[in-house]
Amino acid sequence: xxxxxxxxxxxxxxxxxxxxxxxxxxxxxxxxxxxxxxxxxxxxxxxxxxxxxxxxxxxxxxxxxxxxxxxxxxxxxxxxxxxxxxxxxxxxxxxxxxxxxxxxxxxxxxxxxxxxxxxxxxxxxxxxxxxxxxxxxxxxxxxxxxxxxxxxxxxxxxxxxxxxxxxxxxxxxxxxxxxxxxxxxxxxxxxxxxxxxxxxxxxxxxxxxxxxxxxxxxxxxxxxxxxxxxxxxxxxxxxxxxxxxxxxxxxxxxxxxxxxxxxxxxxxxxxxxxxxxxxxxxxxxxxxxxxxxxxxxxxxxxxxxxxxxxxxxxxxxxxxxxxxxxxxxxxxxxxxxxxxxxxxxxxxxxxxxxxxxxxxxxxxxxxxxxxxxxxxxxxxxxxxxxxxxxxxxxxxxxxxxxxxxxxxxxxxxxxxxxxxxxxxxxxxxxxxxxxxxxxxxxxxxxxxxxxxxxx
RNA sequence: GUGAUUGUAGCUCAGUAGGUUAGAGCGCUGGAUUGUGGUUCCAGAGGUCGCGGGUUCGAGCCCCGUCUUUCACCCCA
Numbered sequence: 242x243x244x245x246x247x248x249x250x251x252x253x254x255x256x257x258x259x260x261x262x263x264x265x266x267x268x269x270x271x272x273x274x275x276x277x278x279x280x281x282x283x284x285x286x287x288x289x290x291x292x293x294x295x296x297x298x299x300x301x302x303x304x305x306x307x308x309x310x311x312x313x314x315x316x317x318x319x320x321x322x323x324x325x326x327x328x329x330x331x332x333x334x335x336x337x338x339x340x341x342x343x344x345x346x347x348x349x350x351x352x353x354x355x356x357x358x359x360x361x362x363x364x365x366x367x368x369x370x371x372x373x374x375x376x377x378x379x380x381x382x383x384x385x386x387x388x389x390x391x392x393x394x395x396x397x398x399x400x401x402x403x404x405x406x407x408x409x410x411x412x413x414x415x416x417x418x419x420x421x422x423x424x425x426x427x428x429x430x431x432x433x434x435x436x437x438x439x440x441x442x443x444x445x446x447x448x449x450x451x452x453x454x455x456x457x458x459x460x461x462x463x464x465x466x467x468x469x470x471x472x473x474x475x476x477x478x479x480x481x482x483x484x485x486x487x488x489x490x491x492x493x494x495x496x497x498x499x500x501x502x503x504x505x506x507x508x509x510x511x512x513x514x515x516x517x518x519x520x521x522x523x524x525x526x527x528x529x530x531x532x533x534x535x536x537x538x539x540x541x542x543x544x545x546x547x548x549x550x551x552x553x554x555x556x557x558x559x560x561x562x563x564x565x566x567x568x569x570x571x572x573x574x575x576x577x578x579x580x581x582x583x584x585x586x587x588x589x590x591x592x593x594x595x596x597x598x599x600x601x602x603x604x605x606x607x608x609x610x611x612x613x614x615x616x617x618x619x620x621x622x623x624x625x626x627x628x629x630x631x632x633x634x635x636x637x638x639x640x641x642x643x644x645x646x647x648x649x650x651x652x653x654x655x656x657x658x659x660x661x662x663x664x665x666x667x668x669x670x671x672x673x674x675x676x677x678x679x680x681x682x683x684x685x686x687x688x689x690x691x692x693x694x695x696x
Numbered sequence: 697g698u699g700a701u702u703g704u705a706g707c708u709c710a711g712u713a714g715g716u717u718a719g720a721g722c723g724c725u726g727g728a729u730u731g732u733g734g735u736u737c738c739a740g741a742g743g744u745c746g747c748g749g750g751u752u753c754g755a756g757c758c759c760c761g762u763c764u765u766u767c768a769c770c771c772c773a
Contacts, residue, residue: 248746251764301771304697344773372773377697379767386773556773584773613731648733663731677733 252376252384259655262602267416267588268369271389274412278404280367280391285348287371288339295340297347297540297570305374307341308333341373345390346540346567346580353394354571362395362576369585381555381587392561392580394568399511401579402544402563403518406528409548409559409581414525416588417597419551420558421527425534426512427541427562429495432505433481433532436498437474446470450482451535458482481532488516488530511543540564546581550591558587608658608694609651610637611644620667621660624687633694652677660690 249255256264288309295303315336316324323332342348345368353360369389376382391408393401406422413420434443445468449461456464461482465475481498484491492513499505512530519528534547543563550558561581568576592598608628610621621637628635638647651659661673661682674690675682685693 248764299771301697305771374772376772377770378765382772388773558773560773582773587773611731644731645729645733648731650733652733659733661731665731673731675732680732680734682732 250384252378252382254383254385262604263592263598264585264589265604266598266602267585267592268387268389270415271412271583271585272367272369274408274415275367275389275391277411278365278391278408280365280393283349283352283366283368284370285342285345285352285368287341287373289342289348289351291334291338291340293351293571294343294347298343302343305376306343307373307375308337309339309341311336311338342370343374344372345370345388345582346392349390349392349580350567351571353576354568354573357573360395363393364395365391365393367391381590383586386587387585389583389585390561390580392578394576394578397577399514399518399544402511402515405546405561405579405581406515406519407522407524409546410522410524410526410528412583413548413559416592418558418588418591418595419526420548421529421551423529423531423534423547423549424512424515425531425545426508427543427545428504428508428511429499429532430508430535432499432502432508433478435502435505437470437477439470439474442468442470446478447535450533453482453533484532488528491530491532492516508543515544540567542566544579553591553594555587555590557584558591559583605634606636606654606656607634608660609647609654609656610635610660610662611647612638612641613644613663614641616664617641617662617667621662624660624690627687627691628694631691631695635694658694 291306291308294306298305319332319335323335326332349366349368353364367390369387371385371387373385376384378384391405406424409420409422430447431440431443434440434446437446439446446465449464449468452464453461458479462475465478466472481495484494486494492509495509496506499509516528516530531547534545541562542565545562546560547557548559559581561579563577563579565577566574567578568574610625612618612621618637618641625635625637638650648659657677659675659677661675666672671684671686672690673682674685674693
């Protein structure tokens with residue numbers, strides 16, 4: 242058989258032990274904060290029924306779903322007529338019934354409906370799992386990536402939004418990434434469209450406004466005209482797009498601009514409540530009310546969150562919002578929820594670019610024993626057992642090879658301490674502990690080693 | 697999905713106008729140093745030039761296809 246060069250599918254990646262240490266640091270940090278706010282873990286299958294997924298992410302999203310072929314000889318059950326049509330979309334529904342999940346929110350909605358009688362509402366759940374999108378890969382964009390979601394359903398309180406901002410702030414402070422936390426409210430956007438007399442064009446308006454940073458005001462206006470907005474409405478929109486000042490000033494202006502829009506005022510009131518509450522806390526990162534923030538309008542109905550890293554050019558690393566009726570499509574009405582999703586892979590890229598990882602990863606081996614032979618093994622193994630029992634990650638080289646090779650092994654593995662026990666040490670009842678970073682060595686008794694490694 | 701772009705040693709990259717035996721740095725292996733890694737010195741190993749086809753006396757280099765990479769748009773974490 243011909244030898245084939247191994248490779249992995251487009252947009253996917255392998256992660257080495259060193260990379261996994263870094264990734265687990267991210268996951269552990271995020272998880273720690275989720276738990277601290279009372280979120281509980283769930284997991285859902287990698288694949289869902291296509292009927293669960295299709296139509297939830299818009300037309301674009303449907304195209305990006307990975308579909309799984311049915312088992313068995315499905316073509317024999319397909320009519321010649323259908324095959325002759327060569328209509329991929331139509332054929333797909335006959336030969337594929339399952340797909341890989343596209344995000345964690347829709348599977349969560351499905352979960353809530355399916356398990357509604359077991360769930361204790363308000364239900365706070367977190368979920369850290371991979372999702373798949375048949376997108377064309379580019380920077381910060383993969384076909385398989387992890388999302389870390391925290392959502393709470395069954396409560397309308399703005400307290401949830403306040404806590405989510407605290408959660409975001411806590412996580413990125415811990416990861417040492419400087420971010421700006423952007424907030425907006427879909428109701429405010431609706432109000433703006435309403436006072437412009439363009440309620441039906443809300444999506445076009447917000448999508449265009451969202452590009453302000455990227456393409457500039459002129460191009461935004463061109464796009465608005467392009468989408469059929471009258472010049473008068475565009476003119477009326479200008480002061481809103483360019484709204485400046487601090488959050489309270491922005492809210493005050495909005496309040497007067499939106500005075501004739503009930504929904505708009507509701508949005509302003511919600512935002513005001515969140516901003517007021519947040520003033521009680523000493524947040525590490527900037528919180529900014531940004532009217533040009535649009536995001537997934539597919540299901541968001543209230544607050545919208547988005548987080549951007551200040552020091553790295555990459556898409557948003559975290560985003561979410563409130564949805565009033567996510568579970569409605571699965572038959573459970575009036576369950577409001579709000580959630581946030583951390584993009585672990587982009588956070589990984591940001592941390593790599595800024596090299597913000599802690600020096601020593603707690604998952605790594607802390608102390609390494611050089612192996613000199615049988616007698617030394619017998620002497621060392623009980624010490625290793627004691628260390629491990631005390632919670633110290635420890636290992637011994639499995640063979641009595643050249644010391645140089647063993648030292649290099651420990652060095653390559655970034656192990657901070659090496660214990661050397663040969664004939665001399667066994668006789669004297671002491672051991673040599675080498676600090677691999679400073680190169681310094683000292684003699685210790687076994688008891689002293691245990692105390693040193695566990696402190 | 698649209699338009700570009702990339703691929704040569706484990707990694708980062710040279711490779712002249714198409715010419716005989718494809719190079720460097722880092723890494724790797726061994727030695728200097730049989731109880732000391734990370735620094736230094738010496739030596740060595742390592743290549744279907746992404747894959748398939750074509751043009752040519754001759755292709756890493758030119759042409760076509762394909763896969764992959766990166767980027768913009770769309771959209772998004």
